[in-house]
Amino acid sequence: MNASLRPLSLKISEIFLSLQGETSRAGLPTVFVRLTGCPLRCVWCDTAYAFSGGQTISLPEIIEQVACHGVNHVCVTGGEPLAQPACLPLLSALSDAGYAVSLETSGALDVAEVDARVSRIVDLKAPGSGEFGRNRWQNLALLTANDELKFVLKDRADYEWARQLVLDRRLAALCPLLFSPVDGELPAATLADWILADRLPVRFQLQLHKLLWGNIRGK
Template identity: 80%
Template structure:
């Protein structure tokens, strides 16, 4: 699809309908708008195909494509969606169109200008990602109970790092917290046992889409 030339334009990797695989919205039918590009290179990234390529679409074209799926919930993801300035007007336009909108972001970029109606799922990068020095800690003060913090953990060291961070920064008082194991690196049952032993106030989650459809269709 060619862009109409009207600003703002976005580079889109894909738009598709699936079940939300993560967060408190897990299992709900959701339209995913995946933006191309990401300034981070997490060692366990499972969407590296979104680093480049895609097609340029105008904002009206994106909204029209989303509308064809006839689903209320929309998740804007990447890559890192906030790396594209036009992501901000996209989020607002989706809300204006009546969608329940969530944003999946690495947490490395400023979330302060995101429309207040959007639920922000902020990924705090643990050391095992190779990108923990990219965490933008100022974002934590901007979070509300409508948002969520996600930790993707590769090993015991990542877990202990996240556990300490929760205590030191009192993250449980900010918003819901999500813990996920890196697929193929940390056994899900092992992480579950650690959480139970420590009684951490977090939600354990697996990537539902991978359980249902496997890595080839993982979104």
């Protein structure tokens, strides 16, 4: 078969059904499509198993596996899903199939070509992540009310950085803002108290799936 006629394929770490644990969609039954590979190495990463391995699966097969779970919400995540060029047609194909699609991306790669029907969850890397220098600041100008901006915070220094960024750049006018504590590093109640004390226009969130099932893979 001519290479141009072959179905697109992606390296997939796992496809599974769970409750969405984060974002404004928290609690909704969701199919997660986790792509293999990531160019970043955040010190608090909880999905390092997705850095390598996985299985090469054609795009039609991915859509078929998603359909088997029988729910409307799909989250494409990683790793860093945009590190695979075929992620873009995957997002469009899922949208064409009628799914409500979200993309979880580090914010280190360009989100401009992501299908406009997809909600882009962009994770700005705080200094404590070790990957602050990888933030692609041009992405901020591309965000709309359909997207969300996520901050995972390790300590008070990370919080102060994020707070100042929110205020200086008036980020709340762009899209919903999400503040999360690094699991095992920053007590959740401490972060909640800081947000309340500053009346910060952000949504506090915990990883619901970890509260329910711990760090079990595929949940």
